[in-house]
Amino acid sequence: MGTDIISxxxxxxxxxxxxxxxxxxxxxxxxxxxxxxxxxxxxxxxRLAREGTLGLCDPxxxxxxxxxxxxxxxxxxxxxxxxxxxxGLLSAFGLDFDLEPGDxxxxxxxxxxxxxxNVADRRAGRISDEExxxxxxxxxxxxxxPDNIKLFLKTESEHRVLVVLRGDGLAEEVxxxxxxxxxxxxxxxxxxxxxxxxxxRVLTSMxxxxxxxxxxxxxxxxxxxxxxxxPLELPTFKDRYKLDALAIAEYxxxxxxxxxxxxxxxxxxxxxxxxxxxxKKFWDDYDFFFFHVKKTDSYGEDGNFENKKKMIEExxxxxxxxxxxxxxxxxxxxxxxxxxxxxxxxxxxxxxxLFKSRHDRPDECKVFTExxxxxxxxxxxxxxxxxxxxxxxxxxxxxxxx
Amino acid sequence: MGTDIISxxxxxxxxxxxxxxxxxxxxxxxxxxxxxxxxxxxxxxxRLAREGTLGLCDPxxxxxxxxxxxxxxxxxxxxxxxxxxxxGLLSAFGLDFDLEPGDxxxxxxxxxxxxxxNVADRRAGRISDEExxxxxxxxxxxxxxPDNIKLFLKTESEHRVLVVLRGDGLAEEVxxxxxxxxxxxxxxxxxxxxxxxxxxRVLTSMxxxxxxxxxxxxxxxxxxxxxxxxPLELPTFKDRYKLDALAIAEYxxxxxxxxxxxxxxxxxxxxxxxxxxxxKKFWDDYDFFFFHVKKTDSYGEDGNFENKKKMIEExxxxxxxxxxxxxxxxxxxxxxxxxxxxxxxxxxxxxxxLFKSRHDRPDECKVFTExxxxxxxxxxxxxxxxxxxxxxxxxxxxxxxx
Numbered sequence: 001m002g003t004d005i006i007s008x009x010x011x012x013x014x015x016x017x018x019x020x021x022x023x024x025x026x027x028x029x030x031x032x033x034x035x036x037x038x039x040x041x042x043x044x045x046x047r048l049a050r051e052g053t054l055g056l057c058d059p060x061x062x063x064x065x066x067x068x069x070x071x072x073x074x075x076x077x078x079x080x081x082x083x084x085x086x087x088g089l090l091s092a093f094g095l096d097f098d099l100e101p102g103d104x105x106x107x108x109x110x111x112x113x114x115x116x117x118n119v120a121d122r123r124a125g126r127i128s129d130e131e132x133x134x135x136x137x138x139x140x141x142x143x144x145x146p147d148n149i150k151l152f153l154k155t156e157s158e159h160r161v162l163v164v165l166r167g168d169g170l171a172e173e174v175x176x177x178x179x180x181x182x183x184x185x186x187x188x189x190x191x192x193x194x195x196x197x198x199x200x201r202v203l204t205s206m207x208x209x210x211x212x213x214x215x216x217x218x219x220x221x222x223x224x225x226x227x228x229x230x231p232l233e234l235p236t237f238k239d240r241y242k243l244d245a246l247a248i249a250e251y252x253x254x255x256x257x258x259x260x261x262x263x264x265x266x267x268x269x270x271x272x273x274x275x276x277x278x279x280k281k282f283w284d285d286y287d288f289f290f291f292h293v294k295k296t297d298s299y300g301e302d303g304n305f306e307n308k309k310k311m312i313e314e315x316x317x318x319x320x321x322x323x324x325x326x327x328x329x330x331x332x333x334x335x336x337x338x339x340x341x342x343x344x345x346x347x348x349x350x351x352x353x354l355f356k357s358r359h360d361r362p363d364e365c366k367v368f369t370e371x372x373x374x375x376x377x378x379x380x381x382x383x384x385x386x387x388x389x390x391x392x393x394x395x396x397x398x399x400x401x402x
Numbered sequence: 403m404g405t406d407i408i409s410x411x412x413x414x415x416x417x418x419x420x421x422x423x424x425x426x427x428x429x430x431x432x433x434x435x436x437x438x439x440x441x442x443x444x445x446x447x448x449r450l451a452r453e454g455t456l457g458l459c460d461p462x463x464x465x466x467x468x469x470x471x472x473x474x475x476x477x478x479x480x481x482x483x484x485x486x487x488x489x490g491l492l493s494a495f496g497l498d499f500d501l502e503p504g505d506x507x508x509x510x511x512x513x514x515x516x517x518x519x520n521v522a523d524r525r526a527g528r529i530s531d532e533e534x535x536x537x538x539x540x541x542x543x544x545x546x547x548p549d550n551i552k553l554f555l556k557t558e559s560e561h562r563v564l565v566v567l568r569g570d571g572l573a574e575e576v577x578x579x580x581x582x583x584x585x586x587x588x589x590x591x592x593x594x595x596x597x598x599x600x601x602x603r604v605l606t607s608m609x610x611x612x613x614x615x616x617x618x619x620x621x622x623x624x625x626x627x628x629x630x631x632x633p634l635e636l637p638t639f640k641d642r643y644k645l646d647a648l649a650i651a652e653y654x655x656x657x658x659x660x661x662x663x664x665x666x667x668x669x670x671x672x673x674x675x676x677x678x679x680x681x682k683k684f685w686d687d688y689d690f691f692f693f694h695v696k697k698t699d700s701y702g703e704d705g706n707f708e709n710k711k712k713m714i715e716e717x718x719x720x721x722x723x724x725x726x727x728x729x730x731x732x733x734x735x736x737x738x739x740x741x742x743x744x745x746x747x748x749x750x751x752x753x754x755x756l757f758k759s760r761h762d763r764p765d766e767c768k769v770f771t772e773x774x775x776x777x778x779x780x781x782x783x784x785x786x787x788x789x790x791x792x793x794x795x796x797x798x799x800x801x802x803x804x
Contacts, residue, residue: 388463
């Protein structure tokens with residue numbers, strides 16, 4: 001709750017909100033280590049922790065491990081369950097592919113099928129990007145799409161390929177053809193609703209042709225589809241919050257997520273210095289800033305404690321002081337989800353949140369750590385509450401009722 | 403949540419619940435001061451804090467600043483968003499005006515319009531109450547309302563006037579005529595739904611006539627309307643909780659809010675001693691008591707730290723011991739919303755709650771302050787949870803399920 005009435009109450013002011021998102025920051029102690037955030041030397045964030053307030057947020061709900069899409073929508077204040085960002089959309093975002101309304105985007109895996117039509121290898125031996133591109137070209141050169149549908153294929157990496165269909169009436173409610181196992185045939189792209197009958201027909205024709213076109217293209221002789229998604233039509237930050245928002249991110253997927261809610265995006269920053277100079281350059285033109293740091297998550301996924309810790313220290317040294325100097329009215333430092341290095345994966349653990357504004361109710365927190373966040377005066381909330389709280393502390397919400 | 407099943411579970415017992423509401427009590431530190439509640443000398447409430455439990459509640463949702471109406475409905479256990487109390491109702495409550503079902507109540511501002519029909523002053527130079535009364539009389543003596551509608555005008559203060567239409571089919575979904583700015587004409591009272599077509603017609607006729615009647619009545623030569631509201635039809639405390647409830651309040655608006663949920667109300671108390679003697683007199687006749695203190699909020703709105711602090715001390719000395727002596731089975735001391743003196747306005751900060759009964763699970767809290775409430779065993783809840791918790795601790799709720 002809390003988000004339904006927000007758009008009615010939001011008002012334009014000249015205050016500024018900055019989100020510094022360290023992807024996958026949250027962690028748990030393991031192997032004799034405290035968390036990377038707890039062990040990192042972070043004097044700047046610790047000072048902010050003393051001056052501001054801390055809290056813990058659940059990205060989706062207790063126990064739920066989120067993907068990057070839902071976790072970011074939640075940070076942006078959108079219900080992540082109601083507005084589930086499909087894998088197809090994330091693939092498109094990751095390639096900076098410009099989706100149009102009504103497109104049907106999906107994630108394809110080139111695979112190997114045997115003579116009986118069963119899946120022999122779901123990843124076609126992890127073919128090279130070159131082989132992937134070759135297979136895409138072969139398909140595009142030979143396929144004849146029905147119903148004036150336009151087909152786009154974009155190589156992601158290895159066996160992974162973005163598949164986009166453009167045309168009218170292509171609903172996303174179709175059974176995934178990837179059977180998630182070898183030794184069985186791919187599933188047919190069966191419509192799960194009557195609205196998706198056209199998608200079924202188009203996908204069936206497309207897959208039949210691809211099977212013929214790739215027949216002799218070993219090992220990538222077929223493609224498995226999943227994560228069908230039409231672009232979400234979300235109210236923008238401008239419509240919903242009356243915010244002019246700017247995203248500063250290294251990775252295209254996060255720029256794509258930012259675009260989804262109407263943020264202006266800039267080209268990938270090269271290093272923190274470059275990101276900060278982007279931020280300074282556009283400081284006067286926007287009133288909401290989303291600064292995304294990816295590598296805290298990457299090192300978590302790699303299971304690399306030392307590098308995750310070092311990356312946090314680099315953010316504390318290379319980004320935080322510059323951000324403090326810009327003096328945003330509300331500064332939020334948090335993450336989309338936890339990525340414990342000992343799990344080498346996203347997790348369900350609530351995320352640490354640091355909140356700094358002029359109207360904080362103080363607590364006794366002395367440093368920015370997961371353990372200290374438990375004592376913070378912000379309390380524990382769903383991550384969707386961060387946005388209303390940020391707007392409130394920035395004086396951007398009218399009173400509710402008389 | 404928590405309130406949907408309450409009415410099924412509520413049972414009549416002879417235990418008593420007392421709400422002591424210090425309006426706008428919650429605050430934040432500022433200007434070298436801790437909060438007024440933290441700095442006030444409150445030995446009686448501090449003793450209750452040691453014996454009972456503390457907690458924090460969000461009146462509406464994190465980040466939302468509530469008006470008095472929604473904030474009180476939430477304290478009373480009613481969903482404040484679903485049952486939004488309009489400004490018109492609050493104005494009627496404030497004047498002790500007895501609304502009937504189907505009435506259309508609204509807040510009027512006498513204003514000045516210029517020769518071009520634009521608003522020159524939204525408050526007509528803040529005319530005196532006398533001038534306000536004179537304008538009301540002029541209108542009532544000369545207007546001919548269509549469709550057998552009866553018009554009531556009641557002076558609030560300065561330019562503020564309560565406008566009530568009585569008749570059939572007057573729906574509230576009408577555009578506010580107050581443009582909230584000078585230099586532009588008032589908005590027409592346009593129906594926002596087809597049900598409100600009759601309201602539009604009646605209001606249009608009324609405003610056309612008022613414009614003519616007040617033509618030479620400078621500076622109050624017109625009226626701007628907002629906060630159209632039909633009376634809410636809420637289940638009473640008796641129906642919902644099986645409680646016979648009594649409200650003791652200085653200000654009419656709070657008696658009006660209490661009446662809305664079926665509480666019996668008494669005339670304004672003159673001072674705390676008088677309020678306490680009302681409470682004692684009716685102690686045996688009711689099982690729920692709502693004792694409302696207004697001035698903690700007023701001093702917060704004034705930005706007066708010292709007086710807010712002193713008022714809290716007066717409540718601790720003048721009300722709390724007498725209340726303890728009456729020995730209610732459940733005593734709740736809290737507020738409707740925070741009114742930080744440094745903001746001179748209501749705010750979104752969660753409210754401190756003190757809970758004392760025979761069945762509390764203790765915590766380590768030593769004093770009643772916002773900071774200590776963060777550590778209380780009650781935890782953090784929406785304010786709508788206070789009522790179910792009070793009922794439970796008073797033994798007034800059956801078990802849910804077998």
